[in-house]
Amino acid sequence: MKPIVAVDGGTYFHRKTLYEAPYAEFFDDIIYAHDLAQADLTNVGCLFVTSRQSGELMANAKDKIARYLAQGGFVVAMGETEYAKWLPNIDWHPTEVNFWWWLDKDADSGLVVNNEQHTLFNYLSLADATWHQHGYFNPPNGAESLISIKSKGSVLYEDRVSTPGRIIVTTLDPCYHHGSYFMPSTTKFLAGFLPWLRAELSQQGN
């Protein structure tokens, strides 16, 4: 299996998520975001961009990532990574964050699974992806939304059309909250998403 390489933004929550149990074992290598523009991505199976990165540093690596995707690379962009500065065809709509939606009577996150047959949902449930929202995307034509907010747009989609590679983009920011010891759903999301990612790479020989 080609390696999963994570991008480390140097914050406390990146350190907790990437270098400590239980998730450190899922990352074969780690690149400091500041060094990403100079990194060799040739043999990377998946570039996992952890939540909340500096747009300045990601923009510096935009051409490098574009070349990687042009060669069939696989990029996962977690939430709050200033996507439009470094990924193609991003139509992102930030919204005000309501941290307290779940306190409302008859609370409804508004989230729905768009394709229950997708292999990701063998590893995680909608509940594992449910916490506050930072906004939504309008995915490009031909991309597949996996989780969306009813009557708004996608919070997690897979784009195999914008480049010869594969891009998964989400508004969800589990690395931040897991690394901050806050909100157990975010830890459960990683507990499902990371094993799924390894299984994907193993099965596809990426």
Added chain:
Amino acid sequence: MKPVLYINPVDGEASGLFNLDCARHLDRISPYHIDSLNLAIYKAILIPAHTDQRALVKAAVQLNAYLNQGGLLVFNGHVAYPFLDELKPFIPVPKTSLDYLMVERVTPHPIFEGVELQDMSFRRGVSGFYGRGHNPPPAGAVVLHQLSGTQAPIDWLYQRPSGGTILMHSGNSMWMHFSDKTSAARITPQLFHWIETYSGAPK
């Protein structure tokens, strides 16, 4: 008055802060360009919780020199990369339950005057926003707040023998409460007022 420097981790983050009267004169810079500045001109340096601490390690010599000449460093977040000798890695509470998350006042300070502990311990009834552990203080630090159960010193003030002062908040940025509808909203303007009146601690 000397300007205050805000290390800007992510564009757009904390944008509401900069609209406040008390914070409108902040100079902002990315953590990757600290070496382009003469830090000595700044009254205080504010480090938000989401800052790249590996960049602070690279700027450690400058930050140490800034403190030595009497500077004031306000650090927020969990210490992951101790970039000054006085800093030690964050220790989380043993369990994120109410038993360990109530904020307790140890030493009154002007920044927190009139701020109810209830409003620091809970936001809309939810606990844990203010902090979920602590950055261990050096000997001689004055503890301002601790968390219940383990007496974890979450906020502290330290006048360094070598010069300068560190104000530590071992949680999300202190100014996150600026728009709260509770007494916790007092923290931000009172922090900036205290910085304005801070007289320095040269060696």
